[in-house]
Amino acid sequence: MSRVGAKRARVQGMKKDYLKIRLFLFSALAVLLILGALFSEQICPCDPYGQDLAKALQAPNPGHLMGTDAYGRDMLSRVIAGSKVSILSTLSLVAFIAVFGTAAGVFCGYVEGLPDSVLMRISDLCLAFPGLVFALAVAAILGGGVLNAAIALAAISWPKYARLARSRTLEMKGRSFIEAAFLSGDTDLQLMTRHILPNIAGPILVTAMLDIGTMMMELAGLSFLGLGAQPPTAEWGSMMSSGRSMLQTYPWVVLSPGLAVFATVAVFNLLGDTVRDYLDPGQ
């Protein structure tokens, strides 16, 4: 091996190591956030719903690290409790649309013909409207609530996965290993699940990872507009909405959930970027 080749290999090795470190770091942070959300009830320092008007609107202090809101509720506890709704709802939503969209896409790409046309025209319909506007309309029709907001976002988000999975499936169908599997007696379902799906999973996983941050922002956005979580549920978007009139006078009421959204979205976006780089380092 020439000296230039050795140097290039060493640089690539260092890049790979750096990617591994990033992947480990952001995965650890994401796991920490998910664990925090799962065990939020256990780690909240105070009752996130316990009101005490005598302590209303206290600035951050040793007793209340993020201050208190207009009802005297501990902001830190509400931010932690809010992570349960915000993070877990987002992860569930992304998991659902990724699974449903991918299943629809693989099915369409595999069978083609009429079912493909029908499903793709439905996805065209969903994509014909500006995303958040369509979600607002759906959420307004369904009424307030986290579940309804998630349904609204799912309605606008699944076509992305369906289209991606469909195009990759069409590409895979012509490959010789699929034909070989077919000749060896695999059924259609086995072909889709055992051979096509594993080979298209990489880009779908990367898309899903990158979608977490966007979905979290959109879910918080719907709650901010009153179409997501309803009071007094601790949810970051609705907490920012109810505190926005205090931005100038009691900024911690709106900044605390705002920082939580910022940090969480940043962690999941960076994790998504790292997973993408790791799975496809050539890009």
Next chain:
Amino acid sequence: MKKNRIQNAIIHRLPAVLAAAFLASAALSGCGSAPPRTDGSQAIHAESSADSQKEGAEDLSSGEKKSLVFGDTTFNAENEESNIDPHSAYCGWACIRYGVGETLFKFSDGMELEPWIASGYKNIDPLTWEISIKDGVTFSNGKAVDAEAVKACIEDLAAVHERAAGDLMIDEILADGQLLTIRTKEEKPTLINYLCDPYGCIIDVEAGNENGIVTGTGPFIAKELVTDDHIKLVKNKSYWNGEPKIDEITVLTISDGDTLAFSLQNGDIDAAYGMAYASYPIFENDDYTFSSSPTSRAFFCQMNFRSPIMQDEAVRKAIALGIDKQGFVDTLLRGYGYVGTGAFPDSFSYGGQKLETEGYDPEEAKAELEEAGWIDRDGDGIREKDGQALSIRWISYPSRQELPLLAEYAHSTLKEIGIDVQLTISADHNAIVSEPEGWDLYAAAFVTCGTGDPAYFFTTHCLKDSVKNRGAYYDEELEELAAELNRTFDPEKRSQLAIQMQEEILDDNAFIFCSFLRMSMISKANVTGLSAHTCDYYELTADLDIS
């Protein structure tokens, strides 16, 4: 080498620099595109039509015109104020508030009747009233206001306005010069009070109603109206009661309280109505003026007697005992309110100081529920009875900022006594409460003494046929007392009856009166003559000025 690197850096970054410069210049030109107002403050929007541009040019040429921009959170279709036609729903509030219309009589600060367009009245017999119209009063189109014009206006009102027709019960109206005679179908001791309701604004019905703009007698003339956006008013130069000091007023609909606060801070508006309580500290300084007045706008809860759970007397009583009214007023309303006992503020002769009702007592509430069989058997903090959890559906709406605060606070205090509260705060509240069993408790805001007389609240909310008796409340004794009130002319006797009627509804816990609003308007320090009034009707008057 180094030089090349610098050149490369410049070449690489040039597009970004140019883009930033373009954005900055666009932003700056955007900020500076609105022409300055002649009073030196910044204009907030430009006219689009050729006519309005011409009008604007004339304004600028005249040099010394005074203009004012008023931000209001309530002038919108959601509050049934899509225009200023007083004969349409609650649009009369905008008509009278913005100085376009005036009523025959008005209320003093103490809610006593005062002459306005009329000079006086006589009660000839229980069914007949004679009202004298002042000489010299004119509509803004120059037409004189005489008894014939008033008759035409009231007849139109009774024909198209269901609430007014029910209130006034007019049998016949006679006009003779400046003397108006009204005969009612039944005894109406409060007829003159009802004529002070904003729907009683005297408008020129012959002038028509173009896009909801009517011709009144007030100090300002409506020139342009866009529902949910703005109304433009100009001075009525021939105003009969003095010369208005402001030439042009733009009332902007700013439904969001935060936008309202920012608009007042950055000078887009000169005065504001409906500011969020949380924003008050920003304006509590010498640069701004607060005008506050206690009002009879009550924030209250109405129980749904069609709902099985609310038919349980103990549940209603526990809810009444479980709401901390004092904490709500002192902390969440920042003291800009009064604790409610009955339907009317304490300052009234039939007000809350003569009544007794449940105060905040969570222990007694718990005991009431225990006694009625509501016990928390599964330890989840919520009581159950016969397998049913004690959960109530609390409906309210967001356009009155106090209501979501009350709802969220009550959610907590009621949970402490074992009642689960499911909150729905929605602009679509009317549709929800129109479903007979789709709700348990409705929290609303209402001016209970809008006519200076107690009958108004009972006839609208508490009786079998009341339009706003959403929860189908019925009490036979209350119906009898209401009938007696309708026949009683003596004010003292009416006060006694009003107290008895409040006792009836409070004994049944059919309503819980949480607080009354201390209404505030905030203006820049250079605005004078903007005064909050007890009845919340009169805002923009001829006295309004800006220096």
